[in-house]
Amino acid sequence: MLDGYDADSFRGNCEECFGLCCVAPSFSVSPDFAVDKAAGDSCPNLRRDHRCTIHGSLRARGFNGCVAYDCLGAGQKVAQVTFGGRSWREAPDTAERMFETFRVVRQLQQLLFSLVGAMELPQSRPLRPDLAALRDEIDAVTRGSADAIGSTDLPRYRRRVDGLLLRVAGELARAGVSRAITRRGIDLSGVVLAGAYLRGADLTNANLGGTLLAGADLRDADLTNADLTDADLADANLARADVTGADLRRSVRLTQTQLDAAVGDASTAITDPLVRPAHW
Template identity: 55%
Template sequence: MSEDRTAAPPAESRPDLRADCSNCFGLCCVALPFAASADFAVGKEAGKPCKNLQADFRCGIHTRLRQEGFQGCTVYDCFGAGQQVSQVTFGGRDWRQAPETSRQMFEVFPVVRQLHELLWYLTEALTLPAARPVHADLRGALDDTERLTRQSADDLAGLDVAAHRGRVNELLLRTSELHRATAGRKAKDHRGADLIGARLRKADLRGANLRGAYLIAADLTGADLRGADLIGADFRDARIGGADLTGSIFLTQAQLNAAKGDAATRLPAALTRPAHWS
């Protein structure tokens, strides 16, 4: 029997797309900048280690991040890019022992992070039966993206990742259209909408397009989001207690971590209920 090249494992079965801090050189704690705000107790420049980063590249306050004012760290996800850059791209040479690698390592990390995020979305897209008409193209994009992650540091630093994202996004848009059509209804289009603080309690958002929507502090209590496209939606402080997110697509753990849910919130199988939810 020939191999089915349209099939793909579900995203939750790919540990390489989940952060493994034990095999990373604390890259998100060094390479990325952040400003003092409600999300970060203090600010720091890109390339400067966070004051909480320990000698073993672990966070010294990992279990107390929210209490210590570093909520922003709890809603960040590298999709496994940290261990990829640390162990594969740079072959296990860390920026402390080989300081000459630091500049390029910190430059490459955000690029690989974007590629790994695309791998997460493409892997999920390949599990959707409604997207079968574009499965072959999705598989090709997945293979191309994985190939890019294995390039040298020099090649990654020079990669036009925005152009690649644009090509992949066209396929993800088509996937979204096919999947949302299964809702069997004319769904609402809220792509990129400003829904900050919106009152959407028990709203019927089945099959809705919420790509890139601003849902900051929105009240989605008890809302029906089955089959909705949630790629890039900003869920910071959104109230989703009792909401049904099963069947929604392109939702990430970081988005859930930024929201306020509860035990009654229904989630896609690939994601877990955040520990800080009541």
């Protein structure tokens, strides 16, 4: 990794957190969650010491969403940096601000993750100064006060990150890595493709933002420059078909959370800062 950033920079450290992912978000009864929980309410499985009482059996208990969830390091930043290591249980008056700060910082960590991942591509070298500058700017925001974080203009940062990622994609195209970046790939954003047979599909440059790909067969699919922003990859098959597994090294906006929810194996190609899930 570059300039001191590695996989640990985006890995949640529960020992340094206050169970923020178990309190701040909301979720509803679904195949991913066995119970309803409102934002700001503690999960019924959260202990007083901020640990999960069923951590070793989340899938069996109907909490697949918890297995797939990844704060990308936002939890320990908010707990230890923004709030100085004092938990919301110790200082109940800070709880609401802490939870809202966590929600913002997690989104900023996602942007940082995309920037750092782009910097790993050899073809991004001409743009690394710009990528590094924006990375450092956003990282500084995540380490600011709760008030400063709360006033962050998230849409503006997303636009700036998107602009740089598009320039990186252009460098990839000029290097011959992808086909015809000037031609937009198929737009499947928001389409329900759960369980779809997409083995060997040409998804080059495809817009898969918000696409439901749960349980889809993506073996041998070409995902070069495919935008996977918020795509649901729960149980999607990325493992080996005939010769090799899915190649995700040049996909755009792929997160660790999505990988953790998918099915892969040793042949599934990924790149830093992503890490191969233990269940693969």
